[in-house]
Amino acid sequence: MKIVLQRVSSASVTIESKVVADIQKGLLILVGIEDMDGQEDIDWLVGKITKIRVFDDENHVMNLSVQDIDGDVIVVSQFTLHAATKKGNRPSYIKAAKPDIAIPLYESFIEKLESEVGKTVQTGVFGADMKVSLLNDGPVTIIMDSKNKE
Structure with missing residues (x-):
C-alpha cells in the first residue's frame, strides 16, 4: 500500500461539479x-499517519501530529500510485x-x-473521476510505502 501524504491549509474533492x-x-x-x-499494511500506515509530526509547534518546528492539532483528513483512492514506468511511455497499472x-x-x-484520529475522515468516491484541489502548506509532501518499512 502506498500513500502520498500532504499537509494542507485546505483541500477539497469535487465530482461532477x-x-x-x-x-481546512x-x-x-x-x-x-x-x-x-x-x-498489516493498513495498521502500519495508520500508525505512521496519526503520529507523524508535520505540523508546526509554537516555535515553528514540525513537532505536532494531525491529532495534536485536531486537524482534518481527506482520503482519496489513487490506483496510479502503482504505475510502472520502466518500459515505454504509457504507464502500466498491473500492480x-x-x-x-x-x-x-x-x-x-x-x-x-477514523478510529485512530477520533473524527470522521472525509473521502472521495472510489473509482470516480475526481477533481482534487489543495493548498499544500509548506510544501510538505511525504510518500510512504508499507512494503518499505525498514
Whole structure:
C-alpha cells in the first residue's frame, strides 16, 4: 500500500461539479492499493499517519501530529500510485488491485484512520473521476510505502 501524504491549509474533492469533501488545516492522503496488501499494511500506515509530526509547534518546528492539532483528513483512492514506468511511455497499472480487492481495503483503511484520529475522515468516491484541489502548506509532501518499512 502506498500513500502520498500532504499537509494542507485546505483541500477539497469535487465530482461532477459537486463538492463531496472539504477540509481546512489537516492532511490530504492519496492511497494506492495493490493485490498483496492487507490489514498489516493498513495498521502500519495508520500508525505512521496519526503520529507523524508535520505540523508546526509554537516555535515553528514540525513537532505536532494531525491529532495534536485536531486537524482534518481527506482520503482519496489513487490506483496510479502503482504505475510502472520502466518500459515505454504509457504507464502500466498491473500492480494496482482490482476493485473487488481494493474497495474493502480502502474502506478498512478509512475506518481504522477514523478510529485512530477520533473524527470522521472525509473521502472521495472510489473509482470516480475526481477533481482534487489543495493548498499544500509548506510544501510538505511525504510518500510512504508499507512494503518499505525498514
